[in-house]
Amino acid sequence: MSLDSRQAVATHDGRADASVAANGDSKGSWGDTEDSYGHSGPVNKPKSPKPENAVTIAVSSRVLFRTETEQKVFEERGVEEYLKYQVEHENEPFAPGPAFPFVKALETVNSQLRELYPDSEELFDIVLVTYNHAHVGVRLINTINYHNLFIERFCMTGGSSPIGYLKAYHTNLYLSADAEKVREALAEGIAAATMFTPEKLIEVSDTQLRVAFDGDAVLFSDESERIFKTHGLDKFFEHEKEHENKLLDHGPLKGFLEALGKLQKKFYEKGHRLDCPIRTYLVTARSAASSGIRALKTLRAWGLETDEALFLAGAPKGPMLEKIRPHIYFDDQMFHVEGAAEMGTIAAHVPYGIAQKHPHKKDSSKSK
């Protein structure tokens, strides 16, 4: 199987034609690479899938790109100056942000899915959803062109809430730098997480998409976490043992794991189980021998699995994540997100459940 990320393109008679390398030597020109659909040009871009068929990932501009300078202008000098600044720097592309490697990895998976299933619309569809004003649109699209990203759909809401648009696009996952918007999305039943720009970024794979999930309050509900927070560790263990065979309720990211699993199966069916370009991980503070059992049983009952399950029994997650190097790691506790980010892991906070009201204290690292 080819390892370099190429966008396979179907020509009119259905044969796959290799086109320009996804991150080719020449950074894309400012001008247009082609006109509308259906016109033959040097590059025939594949058509975007219908939202109901695809796994739609909505990313905001602040996580896809690095916009700290511009943010500062906005905070210090207000919206008019900010927009002026953006327009003045319209032809300067933004640098990649924390969600960038994740988006690139999604595209790699897409190109391989297209090779195996040229007629299928079961692909990732990345949509830029920003509450920026459309003034910034030109610079954002110029940047997308510059980095050769396959993002054809965008939504610039000019200051109003993007949540309604997320629903209109059948969004499966929303990534933003704004915790408030993420909370709103979660409240509407859309999987969402807040991303932060880490100090350093360790290298991640460019051939395999790796997604890591915390268990409680991410894949599962926060019910067990509540017991732990209210009654302590011993009560937690007792409770989990008693209810070992009772399924945990689902958490906000369960649906996204499910969507990944469906795509994984498509690779398995074509004989790519061992070298599947999607790999998922459960990274939980639960213990393998005790409380972890309920987690595994629940996943199994849901018909879901992760490729690897790491039961840390309370040990810090940072070193483990550093080994895994996921393109994104979801956790409901800022303590873990920060710990991971310190070691260069791209971590995203899911502001869901009891942990938001009772943040983890740094000195109490207990095993679960």
Added chain:
Amino acid sequence: MNTDDDVKQKDPSRAVVIAISHDAVFDLKEEQEPKAPAAASGVLNPGPGFPFVKAVQRVNEKLVEKNPNETLLFDVILLSSKDRPKSQSEVANSIKHYGLEITRLCFCNNENFTSVLRSNKVKLFLSTNTDYITKAQDTGVPAALLYGQRGTATLDQLRVLFIGDSLGFSEDTTDRPKDEDTGEDQLQSVQLTQSSLEDLVALIGEMRRKFGRENSPLCACLMTVCSPRNVCVRALKRLRAWGLEVDEAFCLAGAPQSRLLAHIQPHILYDHGLQYTLDVPALS
């Protein structure tokens, strides 16, 4: 033509004249059961274009607040059919009843309405009837679709949506999709409307600039329906070149339009040739 003496007439050299059919502003369905009891006797119920008229009024109010001598204002005129005298008085009553800022009532029929548009220097014609819209566009008058389910459109902000798929093509008309009927007449009408569209866009842009980014009573949006992102960017730049910086932009690249439109809730939808608004639900 009737002028309403209570409503101040606008400066004809600067006013942005918008013509709207009276049966879009008011509910005139006499043949069927009335949908709701009449507001008062002799007064009609609001129709799909009603929120538009109210929103335009608010823009004018805000413009005058900033500058009491402002001449760049919207000037809404109603087109009314000659054939129904009873409804004419009902329309006049209703205008008074709802306090609508409508300066003129023009009578015409299906055949001569385009010349009425021209003689009144109409810059934009609005209707829920796609045939009338196309007819107006063919004679070089920009025309747009009144969008919206009754009762859901906002009255606080005038929202104008431009469909940018044809705006984003380059000047060379050989760029256009081959399946479009590109007869000579069609090309001419596109070019004719193009310059009036430019004028209209420039005026809207000028109005928009009088307000800040937030809390503006006027909001301009751009949407491309089936074109890739670069077409959307070209459309953004073209509108900008004509004098309008849009507030919101959406590139659908083939995603279904109606759900998004239902969320955007524009009052009016400008799409030349109505080629890209097949998804829009019927209004009346």
